[in-house]
Amino acid sequence: MGFSQEIITEIDNIWQANLKHPFVQEIGAGTLPVKKFKYYMVQDYVYLMDYAKVFALGALKSPDLKTMIQFSNTLQSILTEEMSLHRQYAAQFNISEETLASAEPAPTTLAYKNYLLSVAQTGGQAELLAVLLPCMWGYETIGKNLAHSPGAKNVLYGEWIAMYSSPDFSALTEWLIQEFDRITAQQTLTQRVRLINIFKNSLRYEVLFWEMAYQEEKWLV
Numbered sequence: 673m674g675f676s677q678e679i680i681t682e683i684d685n686i687w688q689a690n691l692k693h694p695f696v697q698e699i700g701a702g703t704l705p706v707k708k709f710k711y712y713m714v715q716d717y718v719y720l721m722d723y724a725k726v727f728a729l730g731a732l733k734s735p736d737l738k739t740m741i742q743f744s745n746t747l748q749s750i751l752t753e754e755m756s757l758h759r760q761y762a763a764q765f766n767i768s769e770e771t772l773a774s775a776e777p778a779p780t781t782l783a784y785k786n787y788l789l790s791v792a793q794t795g796g797q798a799e800l801l802a803v804l805l806p807c808m809w810g811y812e813t814i815g816k817n818l819a820h821s822p823g824a825k826n827v828l829y830g831e832w833i834a835m836y837s838s839p840d841f842s843a844l845t846e847w848l849i850q851e852f853d854r855i856t857a858q859q860t861l862t863q864r865v866r867l868i869n870i871f872k873n874s875l876r877y878e879v880l881f882w883e884m885a886y887q888e889e890k891w892l893v
């Protein structure tokens with residue numbers, strides 16, 4: 673069993689909470705109120721701007737050419753494919769690209785993206801992979817889980833599910849998992865404990881991100 677699999681087995685309760693959050697379930701049922709989805713889309717775009725930068729840092733910290741190419745290809749696909757999904761939704765909702773790109777992060781978005789960036793900047797390749805893995809792997813699992821749900825045929829949510837259940841998205845996720853397992857195979861127990869904590873915090877933020885959108889979280893003042 674790879675280290676990635678060991679981690680999600682150990683923190684299965686958080687892994688399941690992420691997959692089964694009401695926001696996710698309601699996308700699958702096609703019953704999520706559009707207002708919540710609109711809120712999510714804008715916040716996710718703000719998040720993805722910095723998430724993409726973590727892949728740029730991954731390229732910077734790559735040990736070899738092959739890994740560098742993978743990080744840079746993934747960066748490219750986030751900016752042009754994944755984020756174009758958001759841009760299309762925004763157009764549908766009459767939100768301009770300028771409004772989308774300059775939207776203010778809500779408290780959870782700000783905390784989460786800053787966590788990603790700080791781990792990626794201060795850590796090495798293993799830490800960077802540990803903080804990224806729950807994001808991509810979680811979405812890929814959710815995509816697969818919802819691929820045949822009623823939401824997949826919903827006019828609004830169908831495109832979102834199609835993106836995250838696509839073979840391309842799975843291939844990127846598979847690469848990230850393998851890279852993480854390869855790099856962590858030789859690590860000491862102390863290093864592994866640190867990586868589990870990073871993975872766990874990032875996964876907890878994934879759950880909080882759904883919750884934030886579900887509650888349409890706002891700054892108090």
Ligand SMILES: Cc1ncc(CO)c(N)n1
Pocket residue numbers: 716719720754807808811878881
């Ligand atoms: C919050 C969040 N995590 C992960 C992904 C997957 O790319 C996303 N779009 N948004």
